[in-house]
Amino acid sequence: MASSSTPTAKPGYMLSRGFTANTRIALQHYLWKDGLNYLLHPSIPTTSKDLKIAEIGVGTGIWLIELARTLPPTVQLDGLDISFGQCPPKEWLPQNIAWVTHDAFSEPPEELLEKYDVIHVQLFITLIRDGNPVPMLKNLIKMLKPGGYISWGEWDVATWEVIRIPSAPSQTNEELNELREYTSTLGKTRPGPSFISSGWITRLHQTFAENGLSNVIVDRHKFSTEIATLLLDTWMVASQEISANILDGLGGGQGDVARALVEEVGKNRGNTAFNLERVITIGQKPLK
Numbered sequence: 001m002a003s004s005s006t007p008t009a010k011p012g013y014m015l016s017r018g019f020t021a022n023t024r025i026a027l028q029h030y031l032w033k034d035g036l037n038y039l040l041h042p043s044i045p046t047t048s049k050d051l052k053i054a055e056i057g058v059g060t061g062i063w064l065i066e067l068a069r070t071l072p073p074t075v076q077l078d079g080l081d082i083s084f085g086q087c088p089p090k091e092w093l094p095q096n097i098a099w100v101t102h103d104a105f106s107e108p109p110e111e112l113l114e115k116y117d118v119i120h121v122q123l124f125i126t127l128i129r130d131g132n133p134v135p136m137l138k139n140l141i142k143m144l145k146p147g148g149y150i151s152w153g154e155w156d157v158a159t160w161e162v163i164r165i166p167s168a169p170s171q172t173n174e175e176l177n178e179l180r181e182y183t184s185t186l187g188k189t190r191p192g193p194s195f196i197s198s199g200w201i202t203r204l205h206q207t208f209a210e211n212g213l214s215n216v217i218v219d220r221h222k223f224s225t226e227i228a229t230l231l232l233d234t235w236m237v238a239s240q241e242i243s244a245n246i247l248d249g250l251g252g253g254q255g256d257v258a259r260a261l262v263e264e265v266g267k268n269r270g271n272t273a274f275n276l277e278r279v280i281t282i283g284q285k286p287l288k
């Protein structure tokens with residue numbers, strides 16, 4: 001059995017797939033769009049009626065559902081994921097949305113090679129392990145048509161800042177930072193901040209260029225402070241999910257420590273939160 005002294009086992013999917021998790025990722029989607037006002041970055045051309053667009057890791061499917069409303073029904077919208085259990089029934093979706101079972105960390109099969117004009121990825125921060133997005137990026141580039149675009153959005157945790165109203169008790173920022181460190185190092189069993197790390201996100205534009213993508217654009221936006229409390233809520237729910245799914249299994253009481261920290265942070269929900277930048281990195285696969 002794994003314990004805090006044997007932290008070598010690779011954890012699987014760290015988040016949950018129940019209704020609380022569905023609510024969390026749906027809210028994350030709406031908060032992500034707040035003040036951004038686009039689903040796909042406006043530099044990505046979407047006028048062709050024959051576009052093939054893929055989203056990698058669909059969550060509830062809400063991004064593709066919304067995108068379908070903005071594009072002609074002739075556009076093909078594929079969601080690539082290892083599970084579609086968080087999505088609505090197929091019968092209730094537009095006909096041009098399809099689910100394709102595919103692990104983004106695996107070599108793409110023949111039928112997915114050079115298939116897509118646009119590939120969209122968002123919030124893979126808990127899935128990119130050891131700070132290295134390159135293996136997955138290489139797989140995605142193989143699925144892009146020459147001239148196609150990849151758009152990858154993440155929270156840039158390097159820009160994290162605790163925000164507090166003046167009357168907040170003085171310890172609240174420490175509790176929030178401690179919870180962040182505790183979950184991102186899996187109860188301090190992984191060297192922080194390299195496990196759920198942020199360095200790769202800050203450098204993603206360089207990684208795009210190093211892997212042959214051109215016309216690289218970076219778009220960064222902080223959240224509005226008006227919605228920072230809701231962002232905190234989503235993050236506390238995610239911390240509870242990681243506590244139950246991963247930290248409890250480590251066997252050293254780490255799940256309880258994290259839940260106690262979530263409770264402390266929750267007590268100050270009315271006066272303390274955090275903010276950070278959403279960073280959207282866009283690149284184009286060169287024409288042959």
Ligand SMILES: C[S@@+](CC[C@H](N)C(=O)[O-])C[C@H]1O[C@@H](n2cnc3c(N)ncnc32)[C@H](O)[C@@H]1O
Nearest residue numbers: 025057058059081082083103104105122123124
């Ligand atoms: C990483 S989040 C992204 C959710 C969505 N993009 C969003 O912004 O809310 C969760 C999704 O990634 C999917 N996922 C997890 N591991 C994956 C993998 N190896 N390949 C493809 N998708 C994966 C999960 O099944 C889940 O649907």
